[in-house]
Structures are given as C-alpha cells and as structure tokens.
C-alpha cells in the first residue's frame with residue numbers, strides 16, 4: 474500500500490476501504506504510522522481545497538471527516554505503541570461550544586497520544602462547565618481547545634472565566650488552535666498559548682508540561 478493511494482482514498486471519500494488500506498500499510502508493509510498520518514493529512518488538505526473551490530460540498534466534507542476518523546482508529550494504537558517510554562501527563566482536549574469541527578482536534582489528540590501523553594478527549598461542541606468538571610475530576614494541568622469558526626472563538630474566554638470562577642485558572646495551562654486564531658488573539662481571549670498546527674501544538678504542550 475503506497476502513500477499516494479492512502480491520500481487518494483481520503484480525497485475519493487472511500488470510507489469502506491480506508492481501514493484495510495491503513496492496516497495493510499502498517500502491518501504488511503511495516504510503514505511508519507507518522508508517514509501514514511502524513512498521507513492522510515495530505516488527502517484532507519486536498520478535500521479542504523476542493524471545498525473552497527466548490528468542487529466539494531458539505532456532504533463530501535462530512536464524509537471526508539468520517540473517513541479520517543476510521544483511519545485514526547487504526548493508526549492511534551500503532552502510534553501509541555511506537556513510544557511508551559515517556560511519563561504521561563494528562564491533557565484534556567475539546568472543540569468549543571457551538572463548533573462541530575473535530576478533525577484538527579483529533580489529529581492533535583493522536584499526535585499527543587503518540588508522544589506519550591494521556592489524552593482525555595471530550596469531543597466537540599463542549600460547554601465550558603464540562604471542561605471545568607473534567608479538570609477537577611482528572612487533575613489535568615493542560616487544556617487544549619479547538620475553534621474553527623470565527624463566531625465561536627469567544628468560547629475560549631468562556632472556558633478561561635469558568636476556570637477562574639472555579640479557582641483553577643492558575644493551575645491549568647490553556648492552549649488553543651484553529652484557523653481563525655493567532656497568538657495575539659488567543660492571549661486576548663484568555664488563553665496562555667496558541668499553535669498553528671498539531672505538530673507545533675505537541676511541541677508547545679511538551680513545553681507547557683515541563684514548565
């Protein structure tokens with residue numbers, strides 16, 4: 474199974490074939506899970522491009538998201554198995570309330586898992602109060618929020634304030650990501666940190682975990 478074929482399967486929305494293709498790449502061909510992930514992400518980039526140029530519509534986007542999820546299910550354990558040595562810090566991840574984009578968050582979660590973090594993924598469209606409850610319950614010191622929509626970035630402030638109200642704000646580092654954000658905006662909204670992509674996000678989270 475070559476990488477180009479995996480990229481194609483995402484672009485062609487082949488949800489029934491993706492799991493076997495990823496399995497074959499990992500198990501039969503012994504490919505590095507990171508390289509497979511790279512091939513999947515390339516496919517998703519092209520899907521995003523086609524959506525923007527109106528070759529694809531919402532239906533295709535949803536299916537592309539579902540196809541990525543099937544692939545992640547196979548790739549996650551392979552990535553976790555490739556690095557078990559590090560001490561596990563807990564990271565809570567979620568997409569903010571009102572936002573149903575989770576592909577970027579899932580990618581971050583997969584990479585964090587493979588970097589030795591314990592990942593508590595709350596899902597998408599998540600209320601600030603639920604995040605605070607999870608922080609209390611798990612003692613996680615890092616929260617990563619995803620916001621892809623301009624109209625939902627203010628939910629970052631809602632989480633920041635809810636943590637403050639619970640007396641937890643100084644115990645937790647809040648990092649955010651998503652296309653409408655940048656470092657300056659993230660800080661104005663109450664976050665501690667921002668990263669442009671998931672790879673950079675993992676690097677920042679490693680630094681936050683050590684600080």
Ligand code: B12
Pocket residue numbers: 517518520521522524525531532534535538539571572573574575576577578580581616617618619620621622623624648649650651652653667668669670671672673674675
């Ligand atoms: C796929 C997609 C969808 C899918 C989502 C499926 C899913 N399960 O996620 C569906 C079809 C559901 C969808 C719906 C909508 N979408 Co949409 N969608 C996209 C699209 C094409 C791709 C997003 C994506 O998955 N990219 C791939 C991932 C890997 O990248 P990413 O999410 O950016 O994440 C990376 C970084 O941002 C970062 N990151 C992300 N989160 C985090 C978190 C942390 C902590 C860190 C450190 C880093 C980090 O790392 C990731 C990987 O490197 C984008 C356009 C685009 N090219 O981005 C529009 C886009 C985000 N959508 C948009 C819109 C408008 C909508 C709708 C309102 C459309 C509608 N009319 O209904 C709805 C909103 C639904 C809702 N309430 O959320 C707009 C948003 C505009 C804006 N700025 O507000 C965009 C930009 C398209 C556009 N150009 O208009 N969408």
